[in-house]
Amino acid sequence: MIEANTPLLRLLRTYWPLVMLSLGLLIIVAIVDSSGDVILAQTLIEGLVRIVIVAALYLFIGNSGIISFGHIGFVMIGAYATAWQTCCPYTREMFMPGLPVYLLNNSHHFVLAIFLGGLLAAVVALISGYAIMRLSGIAASIGTFALMMVFYSIYLRWSTWTSGASSVIGLPTTTTPWVGYAYAVVAIVGAFLYSRSKWGLALRSSRDDEVAAKAAGVNVFGQRLLAFVVSAFFCGMAGGLFGHFLGMLTVDSFGLGMTFITLSMLVLGGMQSLTGAVVGVVVLSFLIDILRRLENGMVSGLNLPTSSAEVFVGIVIILILMFRQSGITGNQEVYWPFKGDVSASSAMKRQS
Amino acid sequence: MSDTVNSNRQTLEARQVSVRFEGLTAVDTVEETLHQGEILGLIGPNGAGKTTLVNAMTGFQAPSSGDVLLSGKVISKLTPHGIRRRGIARTFQAGRLFREMPVSENVEVAAVSLGYSRRKAHAHAMELLNWLGLDDRADVPAGILPYTDERRVGIARALAMRPQFVLLDEPAAGMSDLECDDIMQVVREIPERFGCGVLLIEHNMRVIMGVCARIHVLDSGKTIARGTPTEVQNDPVVINAYLGHS
Numbered sequence: 047m048i049e050a051n052t053p054l055l056r057l058l059r060t061y062w063p064l065v066m067l068s069l070g071l072l073i074i075v076a077i078v079d080s081s082g083d084v085i086l087a088q089t090l091i092e093g094l095v096r097i098v099i100v101a102a103l104y105l106f107i108g109n110s111g112i113i114s115f116g117h118i119g120f121v122m123i124g125a126y127a128t129a130w131q132t133c134c135p136y137t138r139e140m141f142m143p144g145l146p147v148y149l150l151n152n153s154h155h156f157v158l159a160i161f162l163g164g165l166l167a168a169v170v171a172l173i174s175g176y177a178i179m180r181l182s183g184i185a186a187s188i189g190t191f192a193l194m195m196v197f198y199s200i201y202l203r204w205s206t207w208t209s210g211a212s213s214v215i216g217l218p219t220t221t222t223p224w225v226g227y228a229y230a231v232v233a234i235v236g237a238f239l240y241s242r243s244k245w246g247l248a249l250r251s252s253r254d255d256e257v258a259a260k261a262a263g264v265n266v267f268g269q270r271l272l273a274f275v276v277s278a279f280f281c282g283m284a285g286g287l288f289g290h291f292l293g294m295l296t297v298d299s300f301g302l303g304m305t306f307i308t309l310s311m312l313v314l315g316g317m318q319s320l321t322g323a324v325v326g327v328v329v330l331s332f333l334i335d336i337l338r339r340l341e342n343g344m345v346s347g348l349n350l351p352t353s354s355a356e357v358f359v360g361i362v363i364i365l366i367l368m369f370r371q372s373g374i375t376g377n378q379e380v381y382w383p384f385k386g387d388v389s390a391s392s393a394m395k396r397q398s
Numbered sequence: 399m400s401d402t403v404n405s406n407r408q409t410l411e412a413r414q415v416s417v418r419f420e421g422l423t424a425v426d427t428v429e430e431t432l433h434q435g436e437i438l439g440l441i442g443p444n445g446a447g448k449t450t451l452v453n454a455m456t457g458f459q460a461p462s463s464g465d466v467l468l469s470g471k472v473i474s475k476l477t478p479h480g481i482r483r484r485g486i487a488r489t490f491q492a493g494r495l496f497r498e499m500p501v502s503e504n505v506e507v508a509a510v511s512l513g514y515s516r517r518k519a520h521a522h523a524m525e526l527l528n529w530l531g532l533d534d535r536a537d538v539p540a541g542i543l544p545y546t547d548e549r550r551v552g553i554a555r556a557l558a559m560r561p562q563f564v565l566l567d568e569p570a571a572g573m574s575d576l577e578c579d580d581i582m583q584v585v586r587e588i589p590e591r592f593g594c595g596v597l598l599i600e601h602n603m604r605v606i607m608g609v610c611a612r613i614h615v616l617d618s619g620k621t622i623a624r625g626t627p628t629e630v631q632n633d634p635v636v637i638n639a640y641l642g643h644s
Contacts, residue, residue, distance in 0.1 A: 244510035244519070251507040254496035261456065261490070262555055263482035263511035318498075 063379040064238050067324050068231050071097070074328070075227045086335065087223060093331035094226030095287045097324055100311045101233040102280035104323035106273045107312065109246050111253030112183070114274075115305055116190030117281045119197035122300035123170055124163035124282025125289045126201065126208055131159035132290070134216030141214045144206025156220045160229075160286035167282025168275050170197075175274040179267055182256060194305065201297045214295045221291040229287055233280050237320050240276060249273055303356075307334075310363045316373025321380050329374065330359065407469070408434045410455065410486060410563045410595060414464035417450050417619075424450040426619035427464065434562055435589045437596040439610030439627075441603075443640060446616040448599045449491065452565045455597075456488045457481040468562075483512055485562035485594075489555075489569060493548040497541030501532060504540050504551050508558035519558075526554040529591070530584065546577050553584060557592055564588065565597040570605045578605050585609050607631070615639070 058065065071094075078090045099121060107113055130138075130145055131154040139150055154162065178189040201208045208214070240246050249269040252259035259266055289295045307330070315326025337355040340348055366373060410432040417425040425447040432438050440448050453459035455466050457478040466474040473481055487508075496504050502523045509519035527533045530550045535543065540551060549569050556564050570581045586609050588596050600606050606613065607627045615623040615630055617639040623630050630636055 242516075244514075244516050247503060247507055247516065248511055250499060251496045251504075254498050255494050257458070258490065258494035258496065258555075259507070260458075260478035261482060261488055261494075262508040262558075263479050264507065265477075265479050265511075 059382045059384075061238075062382050063321055064235060066380040067234050067321060071227060071230060071324070071328075075223050079223050085339070089331055089335040090223050091221055091226045091291050093327055094223065094230045095221065095284050095291055096308060096311065096331065097230040097327045098233040098284035098287065099281055099308050100315075100323045100327050101230075101237040101320065102277040102284065103308060103312050104317070104320055105237040105240055105280070106277035108318045108320070108323070109241060109249045109253065110270050110273055112186045112190075112270070113309070114190040114277075115187060115309070116178075116193040116197075117277065118300050118305045118308065119194040120167040120171060120278040120281035121285040121288065121304070122197060122201060122297065124160075124167045124285030125295055125300065126163075126214075126285075127166040127282070128159045128163035128286030129214055129217055129289050129295055130207070131162065132156060132218060132220075133214055137216060141209045141216075142207050144204075156218070156290065160283050160290075163286040164279040164282035167285070168279040171275045171278030172271070175271045175278075179270040179274055198297065198301055201300075208297060209295075211297070215293065217289050217293050217295065219290060219293045221287045226287060226291070229283060233284075234320065234324065236276070236280060237323070240273070241320065245269060245272055306356075307359065310359050313363055314366055314373055316375035316377045318372070318377040319375045319379055322373045322375040322377065325374050330362075333362075334359065408485075408562045408595070409467075409469055410597075411467040411470075412451065412455060412464070413467060415451065415454055415461045415466065416463045417447070417454050417459055418462040423619050425454060425461075425616075428616070428619075428621055430614055430621075430624075432563060432595045432597055434595045435593060436612065437585065437589060437598060437610050439606040439613040440597055440599045440616065441601070441606055441613060441630075442616035442622075445618075447619040448616055449567055450619075451616070452488060452567055452597070452599065456486060456565060479511070482508075482561075485560075486565070487556035487558075487561040487563070488565040489549070489552040489567055491567045491571065493545065493552050495540040495543070495548055495551055495555075497539065499540060500537050501540050501543065501551055502527065502536040505554045505558050508555050512559040514559070522558060523554070526557060527551075530554055546573060546580075549573075549581065550584070557588065557594075560592050561594055563595045563597070564592075565599075567599045568601060569598070570600055570602050573602075575604070578602060581605065582608050 075090065078086050103114065103117055130142065130149045134141065135153050138145065174193055178186060178193060181189050202211060204210065248264045251262060251264055252266040252269060256266055311326035311330045312323055314330055316322025334355045337350065337358055340350045341352055341354055343349045412428050412430045415425055415428045416423065428451060442448055450459060454461045457476050457480065461474050465472045468484055468486065473484060496507065502520060505523035505526055506516065506519040509522045510516060514522060524533060524536060527536055532547060532550055535547060543551065553566065553569060566585065570578045573581060582605055585596060585598060588594060598610060610627060613625065613627055613630045614621065615636050622639055623633045623636045
């Protein structure tokens with residue numbers, strides 16, 4: 047056993063959850079990538095995009111304690127903003143004729159487009175959050191839900207920019223497993239650093255007791271707004287990745303279904319832990335993949351009806367809420383496995 | 399924390415402060431000036447308006463009329479966090495710790511919100527916890543502390559970044575005599591150590607008489623007496639207010 051008392055080891059211990067999560071995902075990506083299983087590779091990329099979304103949800107929900115039903119709206123905003131810059135250069139005028147001349151005639155590099163998509167989502171979050179983040183508790187949650195429906199309805203009817211109820215097709219499928227992995231790690235690092243920062247600490251205090259947080263000098267509204275904007279930025283980037291994974295976009299895919307599945311992942315893993323966010327995505331993606339295969343009759347004699355996966359996920363979430371609200375991880379991060387651990391969790395064990 | 403206070407002339411003033419809820423005047427034209435370096439007791443029967451007055455002085459409740467002034471400047475329009483940043487801190491009757499966070503972070507929150515980096519805030523928090531004899535509890539989640547320690551952490555959180563004034567809402571409620579002695583020692587040390595003015599709400603007369611140089615008595619929102627502990631104790635109006643309510 048190693049005592050964590052050299053500077054290097056102390057640094058390693060501080061960032062241990064980051065190291066473990068990145069390595070764990072690296073192994074999964076490497077295995078799936080070399081297996082050659084096409085369906086599994088699709089599940090993997092989708093899972094990596096969802097890690098970006100769920101890490102962003104953790105950043106806001108885990109630290110503020112406010113459940114947001116609105117973040118998929120930011121995913122959609124990012125997805126379309128990215129499509130405006132990268133989609134089908136020769137037919138863009140056909141799908142989205144209302145775009146400004148600059149966007150009709152110019153394409154941006156994938157990385158820049160994704161970044162700008164995230165930035166647009168962040169700006170929209172800043173404006174809408176300026177109103178909604180004044181609310182607390184269930185009112186704030188319902189406010190985010192209303193916000194999602196506002197975005198959804200606008201994009202559904204804004205056909206000259208979004209193709210409306212039909213699809214935008216012809217996006218380059220740039221989101222490979224390794225691109226997805228890179229962005230998943232970026233989101234994990236971002237969420238981790240935010241949570242460790244003074245802003246993350248201040249926001250968590252308002253989660254535990256809003257009145258006491260104000261008495262301690264915390265600008266609760268400001269801290270919530272900051273987290274809302276940062277998480278919307280990551281959600282917007284995830285939207286860009288999603289479009290370039292499917293190669294097409296429909297407004298319909300950014301509704302309640304995606305909201306439900308990503309929130310379920312966070313709840314399953316443990317809402318107040320980044321490790322929980324990642325574990326929730328991995329476990330649920332894996333289970334859904336198996337169920338989809340069964341739905342498609344992969345095992346003869348066991349043909350599950352379509353939508354079995356949704357039913358299954360719904361039941362799992364109800365069970366989690368009934369029996370283990372802190373999720374699979376118990377709201378803890380990955381433990382430092384060596385001696386010299388003086389973290390809160392081990393101190394709690396000593397106390398009890 | 400050892401450097402001395404630069405000025406002793408700061409004041410926290412309630413000027414004709416009234417707080418009215420529908421049909422009820424919780425605080426009725428109360429006047430008081432708290433000076434840096436002193437300990438002022440605020441007593442009165444249950445429902446006298448003591449906590450409401452503290453709420454009004456810390457931005458949690460806007461006065462219906464009257465003003466709260468910090469060294470002559472009106473602060474009653476500011477937000478609670480804005481008032482905390484100007485150096486007026488408070489504790490709560492129920493403790494209201496951040497229960498899921500470690501004890502050290504409970505104190506760090508105040509320090510980072512007032513401008514410290516996390517590293518500096520941690521060192522500052524440990525210094526305060528050390529003073530209160532809680533340094534060995536620093537990594538324990540605040541929610542599992544016994545209530546005596548809970549109150550101390552609340553006091554440490556309020557004293558982070560050396561506020562000019564600290565308003566303590568019943569820090570000794572429900573404590574045994576022995577535990578009260580500890581809290582009294584802590585309260586007595588606050589002006590010496592931090593140079594701030596202390597307003598102490600307390601039901602325990604032993605605590606009030608033991609640490610306060612000056613006492614303000616409220617009953618049904620109105621000031622009924624002000625003076626030294628001996629003066630107040632022998633005031634027939636005060637005696638009547640307490641007997642009449644109990």
